[in-house]
Amino acid sequence: MVAATLMVLLGTLVMMWVGLGEQARWVASVFAFVVALQLGWGMAKDIAKGHWGIDILAFTAILATVFVGEYVAALIICLMVSGGEALEDYAQVRATKSLSELLERVPTRAHLVDGAGNLIEVKVVDLVPGNVVMVRPGEILPVDGVLLDAEAAFDESSMTGESLPVHKVAGEQLMSGAVNGTHAIELRANATAADSQYSRIVELVREAAASRAPVVRLADRYAVPFTLLAYAIAGAAWWASGDPVRFAEVLVVATPCPLLIAAPVAFMGGMSRAAKAGVIVKDGGTLEKLAAVKSVAFDKTGTLTRGTPVLRAIKPVDGLSEDDLLRMVASAEQYSSHVLAASIVAAARERSLRIPQAHDASEEATNGVSALVEGHRVLVGKPSWVASLVPKVVRYPLAPGESSVYVAIDGRFAGVVVLADELRLDAMQTVEELRSMGIVEMLVLTGDQRATAEHVAAEVGLDRVEAECLPQDKVTFVQGMAHRPVMMVGDGVNDAPVLAAADVGIAMGARGSTAASQSADVVIMTEHISRVAHSVRIGKDTVRIALQSIWLGIIISVMLMLVAATGVLPAIAGALSQEVVDLVAILSALRALKGTRQRGAGNEAAPLEASLVT
Incomplete structure (x- = not known):
């Protein structure tokens, strides 16, 4: 549309220059009238849906300039409307760059390691849990998995907003979508591609990118008053001067492209800013x-x-050492699905304890685990459950936030393991x-x-x-x-x-x-709850910048209308000035990509010391 309007405008100017003024008027007027009809048809459909937009000003301005013979100005308005749409498209592409980058990075091929150690290139969608996958330096991890190499570093910035490389050691979980570091690694898949973290994020991003920014709700608050004000100023100028051209000159500078463009650009910019911080805003x-x-x-x-308890205390009895009690408990807890079990096993490994193999293990749902460890019957579970099976269980007082598992060995109470969840x-x-x-x-x-x-x-x-x-x-x-x-x-x-x-x-x-x-509505893809406050900050910044951009466009347009009402601003000059207003509104709205930096806003760093729930 922009190209067609430019061709007609240049053709009109050339015809005027060679003395074909009448032909130029007809070509420009017919083209402008067709554009006005298209604009009017879209406007009529919106009105039929109960949405009174502000395209009516552009529609009226085109018709008014055609009827009063300002056909060059009519073409400039057509260029402004089509150019405004093109600028909006460009600005949205710029604003949604972070969102689209996630979609473009989705891996489609992976290097499967077969049983003989050979590399086979397969489709990512064909990977299943248990597959061993080799990831080369700089490649994106195709599925969630467990690191098989001794150690490696990964760039998770596009996923979590964490700028520093994340170091992992053998056995740690790897997140699909992260970028491998400088060495090839192998991972064992524990999910399919569809069930992996990166696919979940991509799906959320697709929803976000397809969502409609609240341009109607935000812009329409000002649409009707702005339209009525424009008609009032244009009508007063016509009445005072007795010249219908004055009516057209006012409406030319009243074309409300800033109201149409500023809000969606700002909102898409805010969504992009959130994505960079590891926050997916769905709409x-x-x-x-x-x-x-x-x-x-x-x-x-x-x-x-x-949500992951850590070891707080070990209270053995009957001469057992802390390490011996923890080792026996960890052996039995390897077979439990309880949330505390994984923390106990992890604590034993952190102490470099040898965790013996357990036999004849069984779990009584919600109560505890029974297992044979090095020839000893070990019971680990709730105090009431252990007390119902062995005598002389001594209760250990807990502070708020603490949890405990009670232990019996060979029918005798053996001690308590205390854990606490960290803030x-x-x-x-x-x-x-x-x-x-x-x-x-x-x-x-x-x-x-x-x-x-x-x-x-x-x-x-x-x-x-x-x-x-x-x-x-x-x-x-x-x-x-x-x-x-x-x-x-x-x-x-x-x-x-x-x-x-x-x-x-x-x-x-x-x-x-x-x-x-x-x-x-919002998904935080990091472990930082500070992103909650950051999300609110982004929302406030985005709405403020959208409103500032809308008001900036309104104020400049009203000033131009008042100038045009005096007759000193010709229709062509007014139409050109509106292009500048559009550009100013877009540049203002693009500030939502960065927002405003305030102390503590979106702080990426966490405090150095943990606060325990004690």
């Missing part, structure tokens, strides 16, 4: 909600806390930043016991605690909160309903459940 409307959030509800385990390093800082941005109320919603929840809330500075909640209880609490919009932050499957019910749902997706990520 532009979510940014507008983030900017207005008044209340925040947090899940506890896996959200405010890491996320940046949880307190996140709460402080949210308060500084005007959040009125913050609380914790958890299924955990009240004493532990109240301790966590006091540690990070939350206002209220709702403990021992079932998933439906969380939904009820969020729906009943007075200060709205309400943002919910969670990570588990049990958080999926409340994330969907909240005005804005944020999922801690780095290790959270797929169900939580799918039901949330």
